[in-house]
Amino acid sequence: MGRGDLPNDEWARLALYLPASGLRGGRWIDHRAVINGILFRVRTGLPWRDLPERFGSWKTVYERHRRWSADGTWERILQAVQADADAQGRVDWSIVSVDSTSCRAHQHAAGASRRIPRVPKRRSTPRQHRPDEGLGRSRGGLTCKIHLAGEGGRRPLALLITPGQRGDSPQLIPVLERIRVKRPGGGxxxxxxxxxxxxxxxSSRRNRRYLRRRQIKHTIPEPKDQRANRRRKGSFGGRPAGFDKEMYKRRNEVERTINQLKHSRAVATRYDKHAYVFHGTVTAASIRLWIRP
Structure with missing residues (x-):
């Protein structure tokens, strides 16, 4: 076993949720070597062609990662691992925090083809395909942003890729709507x-209305300009937003979740041209956090 490869206990936890067959009905020869190759690339960020020979053909490793990113296999594995952890009581639902992080895009991430990529299994477009490829320009060059919701145990529950200039407030609702942890008894x-x-x-009135409608208690500080605007409107401005200082102290958990994700160099710096492939890269790194003891 090489450095960074899945140990036996993590592999046994992950192997339960892997697909059993390929596109033509045959069985893949060795899932473990290919997945170790994918995780090696996610951890180190090296070019696919430079993968060590012990993982087999680099093209086989890349194609499986691309295919699983396109058809949603990585997402289904993540949801299955989350459901298993929730059944064991290892998901801390007491507070879920939302935050984002910017990732510099390497020059190799630019120049993706404008045509929609081919996707297997009868899908016309990849699940996480974006026409803008999740890339935006800033003073530092090309950037993208990862928006995520993290549970109290410092593991991601849901994530979303957007261009780097997108704000956090409009993405809060889409990120929350991606949280779907299956229950062991069904339903x-x-x-x-x-x-x-x-x-x-x-903080925004739209987000607070959404959270109240779903009866989700929240601790989100109110910026000074929003507070002044509310007071200027008098009774029409609504009541002040509640704020729990002790609960807000736990918001560092999502920042530590992001820090753990960015230990993977292919997450900290984006090398993937297509947004759906980068989404699969971040999802694979998230799965590794969930299957660790």
Whole structure:
């Protein structure tokens, strides 16, 4: 076993949820070597062609990662691992925090083809395909942004890729609507945390109305300009937003979740041209966090 490869206990936890066959009905020869190759590239960020020979053909490793990113296999594996952890009581629903992080895009991430990529299994477009490829320009060059919701155990529940100039407030609702943890006994998956934490960038009347409608308690500080605007309107401005200082102290958990994700160099710096492939890269790194003891 090489450095960074899946140990036996993590592999046994992950192997339960892997697809059993390929596109033509045959069985893949060795899932473990290919997945170790994918995780090696996610951790180191090296070009696919430079993968060590012990993982087999680099093209096989890349094509499986691209295919699983396109047809949603990585997302289904993540949801299955989350459901298993929730059944064991290892998901901390007491507070779920939302935050984002910017990732510099390497020059190799630019120049993606404008035609829609081919996707297997009868899908016309990849699940996480974006016409803008999730790339935006800033003073530093090309950037993208990862928006995520993290549970109290410092593991991601849901994530979203956008261009780097997108704000946090408009993405809060889309990120929350991606939380879907299946219940062991069946029925509707769990989509609502006990409490939501966020910083000032998530504060807006639209977001607060959405959280009240879903009966989600939240701790989001109110910026000075919004507070002054509310007071200027008098009774029409509504009541002040509640704020729990002790609960807000736990918002560092989502920042530590982002820090753990960015230990993977292919997450900290984006090398993937297509947004759906980069989404699969971040999802694969998230799965590794969930299957660790």
């Amino acid at each position: 509707h998956p769990r989509t609502r945390p006990d409490h939501l934490g966020g910083d000032k960038a998530c």
